[in-house]
Amino acid sequence: MMKYILVCILVSARGHQANGADPEVHPNAGLLPDACGEIAERRLAEGPAAGLYEFPWMALISYDTKHGRDFKCTGTIINSRYILTAANCIKNLKIAGVRVGEYNKCTSIDCQLDQCESHIQDITVDEAIVHEDFTSQANVDNNIGLLRLHDPIDFTFKNVAPICLPVSNALSSVTIDGKTATLASWKFRKTSSCALNKISLPLVTRDECIKKHETSSFVKLEISVNQICADEKAEDACGIVSGDPLMLEAGDQGGRRMVQYGLSSHGLTRCGTDYPGIYTDVSKYMDWILSNLKQ
Template sequence: MIKYQLLVCILIVSARGHQANAASVDSEVYPNAGLLPDACGEIEQKRLAEGPTAGLYEFPWMALISYNTRDGLDFQCTGTIINSRYILTAANCIRNRNIAGVRVGEYNKCMSIDCQLDQCESHIQDIPVEEAIVHEDFTSKPNVDNNIALLRLHDPIDFTFKNVAPICLPVSNTLRSVSIDGKTATLASWKFRSANSCELNRISLPLVTRDECVKKYEKSSKTPKISVNHICADEKAEDACGIVSGDPLMLETGDKGGRRVVQYGISSHGPMRCGTDYPGIYTDVSKYMDWILSNMKK
């Protein structure tokens, strides 16, 4: 159930950022690197749910993007909180879309009060969008590439509540140079197996190399171009088919003196039919750190 009615006009701009494959500067000393908080990606020590259901406070960086439709307001894409004013998402969630606003702090879309075991949460934040920034080289046809965007919120997120917090991005040289091939990542989404879920869910996905991904898609008559800006995840045995764009692909890693959750991928495109041998394709966030930072402001 949509819990608010919010209508804002937003300006979609194509910012002049760096291309993903351009020579990049060291993001650790980039002037805007300080806009990404040091306190990020904190891991909830006690999961309150078993199986695919996410814990109530497990992914406090998840954001829902709401759209004005003929049938009213509808959540159709997701994103992640990267600081108090910015949401990271996919470009196809933004370009030529009638955005109503962003919701953070949500867990169960069908309930006004979210409860899990002995804990309940009722505070959500619905915030208008001030600016939408789509990657200037985003392409959707014939091949999807540079599928990344930012939403600047009109008002800052109030981080005094436990159910909202930023996720870490691979901003340091160390995190950007990590080889993730063969590792198992976590995907969080409200939509699996082409069906909407009331509660937020999580699944584990093994990551595959680009060469393996290209080889698997060679069997398809509609072979997408797998670029250096993509990450591929094996979704054959899981429920990630039909996922919505903007969902984060995450890895736990040692950073800032402890274990943190770092977002390495943004759900972009892939098989809609479940049980296929074709991997899901994600935008590689590590390739776009310069673009992200250059398009942020205080």
């Protein structure tokens, strides 16, 4: 039987990098691997379909429901024992486990071009860590959490690897406004939810995001300083789920890597609207993430 503990740990107040906190010199910074975000094979597939090994950090979170086990949220591998996800994916929910190495949820053997993969890893969860200031009402904020796995992920397989986080000063200081990010998800409108997909989303400034949401005739969402926005008016962006990573290709000491800057959080559910989607700004939570990691 899975040992499951829900933990809310008091680490820091809002802002998360306030008080001069520097994640680069955090005592737990070494728990995030230097080898991460590899993009050598990211162009195996073009279009909405992701490459078979393009995003090996993607994780599926499974839940026990009255109809059996179901995948409802996603997350990303940040080291061999931790999955980064949204708080609303874990708070007060009965998690069955985490699956890594998956590409097509509907097949036991996944093939693309001349490559096939069949190895997946299903791992139970020892600990769920929800941000202590998470609010889940209309104006969602601090929507971030961690899952500590019972067993470490075996990284000897090609289809599992960690994503880079903006822990270094070089990556955390990158100006992302106006850049085009990549979102990976198993659920986009007009595309199959079986296989992993990707889409490009332009990032918009917080001021622009606020102005657009102020004109909404639906629920008016506040945009906090801990969030970033992406233009999702393209119909294909409909239906994304909490925990999906918003990534940018960025340079650091290890060369060009895929870095996770955003975490899908919430937004208006109507498709084709001009209201940007709202994402947790991962760079604002690096001190919180590191403070909640352990060997």
